[in-house]
Each structure stands twice: as structure tokens, then as C-alpha cells.
Amino acid sequence: xxxxxxxxxxxxxxxxxxxxxxxxxxxxxxxxxxxxxxxxxxxxxxxxxxxxxxxxxxxxxxxxxxxxxxxxxxxxxxxxxxxxxxxxxxxxxxxxxxxxxxxxxxxxxxxxxxxxxxxxxxxxxxxxxxxxxxxxxxxxxxxxxxxxxxxxxxxxxxxxxxxxxxxxxxxxxxxxxxxxxxxxxxxxxxxxxxxxxxxxxxxxxxxxxxxxxxxxxxxxxxxxxxxxxxxxxxxxxxxxxxxxxxxxxxxxxxxxxxxxxxxxxxxxxxxxxx
Numbered sequence: 380x381x382x383x384x385x386x387x388x389x390x391x392x393x394x395x396x397x398x399x400x401x402x403x404x405x406x407x408x409x410x411x412x413x414x415x416x417x418x419x420x421x422x423x424x425x426x427x428x429x430x431x432x433x434x435x436x437x438x439x440x441x442x443x444x445x446x447x448x449x450x451x452x453x454x455x456x457x458x459x460x461x462x463x464x465x466x467x468x469x470x471x472x473x474x475x476x477x478x479x480x481x482x483x484x485x486x487x488x489x490x491x492x493x494x495x496x497x498x499x500x501x502x503x504x505x506x507x508x509x510x511x512x513x514x515x516x517x518x519x520x521x522x523x524x525x526x527x528x529x530x531x532x533x534x535x536x537x538x539x540x541x542x543x544x545x546x547x548x549x550x551x552x553x554x555x556x557x558x559x560x561x562x563x564x565x566x567x568x569x570x571x572x573x574x575x576x577x578x579x580x581x582x583x584x585x586x587x588x589x590x591x592x593x594x595x596x597x598x599x600x601x602x603x604x605x606x607x608x609x610x611x612x613x614x615x616x617x618x619x620x621x622x623x624x625x626x627x628x629x630x631x632x633x634x635x636x637x638x639x640x641x642x643x644x645x646x647x648x649x650x651x652x653x
Contacts, residue, residue, distance in 0.1 A: 395499065397562040398520050399473065407480040412452035422590050424459045427515075427546065431464060434511075434609060439540045441510040445469065445493065447536075449500060450517030454481040461513060462488045469493040471503050501525035505536035512536065515546040519563040523574065530578045545608040547571070571608070 410417030434440060446465040448457045451472045461468045468491055472478045478497050482489050496503060501521055505512075512533050518526055533543050549568045550556050556565040566574075 392557050392564050393520065393522050394562045395501070401561040402474050403476070407453045407476050409453070409455055412455060412477070419591060420455065426590065427456070427460050431460065434542055441540050441542050442538065444510050445508055446511040446513060447471065447505065447509045449512065449514040451481065452477050453484045456513060456515060457481070458485045458488065462491050465491070465511070467491055467493045469496070471496045471498060471500065473497060473499045500529050503529070504532060507536050508538060509536050510538050510541045512541070512543045514544065516548065518545065518547050519565055527574055527577050530574070530580070534578065534580070542609050
């Protein structure tokens with residue numbers, strides 16, 4: 380689910396052209412886009428759907444008009460998660476083979492597809508029309524500079540009460556992990572928090588999903604977990620509010636709104652909110 384297309388390089392860790400070349404050799408299948416971990420797809424969708432339903436239960440929930448699937452691959456998330464909940468789903472995906480496979484994969488629900496953008500996230504410039512922007516397992520292909528600029532553009536593309544959902548692997552070792560094969564990185568949770576703050580984004584909640592099998596995170600690193608984060612445009616303030624979830628084994632930290640102090644505690648199966 381690579382999202383990059385230009386030749387711009389990071390500080391030796393991320394090369395967009397190399398990423399594009401790597402994904403050009405991957406077959407357009409669920410197992411292919413999940414890096415050989417196709418067996419976790421149902422578990423992943425189940426957890427994401429619970430989280431999405433939680434968003435719809437907010438006092439000011441996002442509308443269900445238009446969603447955007449970023450780094451969509453063959454449309455796995457579009458078909459299994461977003462189409463059942465939204466009137467229209469648009470897609471961003473630079474891989475020509477993947478994007479040409481989406482309509483066939485979506486099948487009978489093709490009529491709900493909107494524009495398919497064949498472009499990398501670092502070059503994508505959305506306009507304001509989205510209720511939910513879903514970004515999953517793709518930000519590791521963006522440099523920090525491009526990631527910050529991208530999140531700001533997404534923020535500005537949200538409709539009133541719209542949200543950005545970011546589901547990404549993070550290292551629990553406290554160190555960034557580099558994958559030279561596909562030219563990507565796995566960031567730490569603290570690094571993402573720092574990036575979010577630079578985008579004027581505020582966290583308000585965090586929890587976990589405990590159903591991924593051991594070692595089944597879509598990354599080369601073993602010491603990782605997947606975090607799920609949601610941002611929304613604050614009203615009437617210009618700042619954004621964040622609802623955050625981490626999917627990993629062990630304890631998770633709850634973040635109290637307006638506080639940077641984590642409260643440690645164990646959580647049971649799937650997503651639980653307080």
C-alpha cells in the first residue's frame with residue numbers, strides 16, 4: 380500500500396522511487412498488499428469497524444457522505460469498511476496495477492466509488508469535502524516533512540465534524556526502525572505525537588486492540604504495535620481534537636482530555652472506550 384511516486388529522498392532512510400519500484404512487483408491481492416499477512420485482514424477490519432462506530436456515537440459525529448481511503452492498495456478498506464458506512468468513497472493510490480484492480484475488487488458496490496487519484500500522498504492536494512479521511516499502514520513511506528504537510532492538507536480538507544483516522548505501526552522499543560527493502564520507516568509513538576503537535580493536533584483518548592496474533596503486524600520489526608488515531612476539526616476553535624487508540628499486547632495508556640499524563644491500565648478484547 381505504498382503511497383509515494385516522486386524521486387524526493389529523505390535523509391537516507393526514505394526514497395520514494397525505490398518504494399514505488401518495490402510495490403510494482405507486488406501482486407494485486409489482499410495477501411500482497413498486506414505483505415504476506417492476509418490472514419489478519421478480518422481481524423483488522425473488525426477492530427477498525429468498532430472504532431468507526433465509536434466515532435459515529437460522538438456528540439458531533441462525522442457525516443456519512445464522503446470518505447477518502449489513502450494508500451488504498453486494491454481497495455480492501457474501501458470495500459470492507461468504508462463502503463458499508465458512506466455514500467461515496469474516493470481513493471488515493473499511486474500504484475497503477477493496484478488502482479486498476481480496485482473496481483473489480485469492489486465488485487457490485489462500484490457505484491459508490493468516487494474519484495480514484497493515482498498520486499502519492501506527498502503530492503496529493505485534497506479539497507474540502509471529506510467526512511472521514513482514512514490513512515492506514517502507509518505513513519512510514521513519507522518523510523517527516525512531507526508527512527506534516529500532508530496531515531495539514533488533510534486537516535483542511537475535512538468537512539465540519541469530519542475526522543482523520545490514522546492507523547499505523549509504531550515501535551515499542553523507542554527507536555525508529557528502517558526497512559531498506561521497501562524504503563520505509565516505522566516510527567515511535569512519541570515521534571507521531573511530536574508530528575501531530577506540529578500539525579496543531581490534540582489527543583484526547585487512547586486504547587488498544589488485542590486480537591492481532593503475535594508477530595502479525597505489517598512491518599519487518601518484531602517489537603511493534605499498531606496505533607489507531609483520529610483527529611477532528613474543533614469548533615468553534617481552530618485547533619483539532621484527537622481520539623487515539625493503540626493496538627498492541629500488554630497495557631495501554633489512557634490519555635485524559637487536556638492532560639499529558641498517561642494512566643496505565645489493562646484492557647480486554649477489541650476496542651474499549653471510556
